[in-house]
Amino acid sequence: MQLVFVLVGLFLPSLLFAQPAAPVVPAIAARAYVLLDFTSGQILASHNAHERVEPASLTKLMTAYLTFSALRQKTLQPGQVVPVSARALKTIGSRMFIDPGKPVTVDELMRGMIVQSGNDACIALAEAISGTEEAFAQMMTREARRLGMKNTSFVNATGLPHPQHYSTAHDLALLAAAIVREFPEYYPLYSIREYRYNNIAQANRNRLLWTDPTVDGMKTGYTENAGYCLVTSARREARRLISVVLGAASDAARAIESQKLINYGFQSYDTVRLYEKNQPVATLPVWKGASSVVKAGFTSDFYVTLPKGRADRLKANIESMQPLLAPIGAGQQVGTMKLLLDGKPYRELPVVALEAVPVAGILGRSWDSIRLLFK
Structure with a gap:
């Protein structure tokens, strides 16, 4: 049995502009792409989002994520000197050109990995964290699963091609968002335009760092099979968008197509806070509890991204998971909020108890048992 509560007063006057047509996604010349609103977590545009592809140097987002985690856990230190193996020094592909006769620190390796896309830096960091690149790759895949990256498998820290090394546009968007949110x-390392090491200056390959002042990261990638790839993060006022473009035709094309997506997201949508953290959005009936009701809501601020000018067409229903039987723990799901836009399903989110409801005494439980027989 479900009880449905229709929420009224969902009125956002600052967004009421006449714009009846739904946003039309521009044509994007890429094998796959995703546009993600960072705050609401909503996908605003996508194509082949779950198709497995070769991630190329976008792999280094996960190498960086685990490096940042090691620094936070203090198993690495920024000034720590890292021994560099022959394997790291002799790796193929893009490099930061580590000097075998000169000590190199974690901080230098991070910049070499992020700005210069150095494969040698990635292997050195992987070996410093896990002992071997193979062990590090296993850690990468485990962490991907924890982050919800269901269609990702890593076999190296660099992105060099391998049949079992793959990801998707959707998964890479999740990873990029995790870096921004957690670290x-x-x-800010991703906004550095140039880094000099060993008297060799290399520019960041992300062209948008020069052409769009609202872009502050993240990572490029290329192999012959993957094509030209780019993960971009941009912030305009309070909003942040993350785009993933995979398999573009050229270095210039990946920047152009990413810019199209970013502009589309900012120009066509607004992100607003509907409910504050711990704000009750409904009071739901409880059976066999010390209290006959429980306040329900969200344990974090709840944001929604909407097409501009269509906020007055948004309606919300809460379906309660009836019968709700005590005991109920704080944070336990007690219902589902279903958002409708123009009468069509738009989003669904779990609604949780904002307070605990312990069980009633024997008389209260017995009385509710009798009442439930007639429900």
């Missing part, structure tokens, strides 16, 4: 102290 704000390290994310």
Whole structure:
């Protein structure tokens, strides 16, 4: 049995502009792409989002994620000197050109990995964290699963081609968002335009860092099979969008197509907070509890991304998971909020108990048992 509560007063006057047509996604010349609103977590545009592809140097987002985690856990230190193996020094592909006769620190390797896309830096960091690149790759895949990256498998820290090394546009968007959200102290590394090491200056290959001042990261990638790839993060006022473009035709094309997606997201949508953290959005009946009702809501601020000018067409229903039987723990799901836009399903989110409801005494439980027989 479900009880449905229709929420009224869902009125956002700052967004009421006449714009009846739904946003039309521009044509994107890429094998796959995703546009993600960072705050609401909504996908605003996608194509072949779950198709497995070769991630190329976008792999280094996960190498960086695990490096940042090691720094936070203090198993690595920024100034720590890292021994560099022959394997790291002799790796193929893009490099930061580590000097075997000169000590290199974790901090230098991070910049070499992020700005210069150095494969040698990635292997050195992987070996410093896990002992071998193979062990590190296993850690990468485990972490991918924890982050919800269901169609990703890593076999190396660099992105060099391998049949069992793959990801998707959707999964890479999740990874990029996790870096921005979890490591704000390290994310600014992705905005560095140039890094000099061993008297060799290399520019960041992300062209949008020069052409769009709202872009502050993230990572490029290329192999012959993967094509030209780019993960981009941009912030305009309070909003942040993350785009993933895979398999573009050229270096210039990946920047152009990414810019199209970013502009589309900012120009066509608004992200607004509907409910505050711990704000009750419904009071639901409880059976066999010390209280006959429980306040329900969200344990974090609830944001929704909407096409501009269509907020007045948004309606919300809460379906309660009836019968709700005590005991109920704080944070336990007690219902589902279903958002309708123009009468069509738009989003669904779990609604949780904002307070605990312990069981009633024997008389209260017995009385509710009798009442439930007639429900």
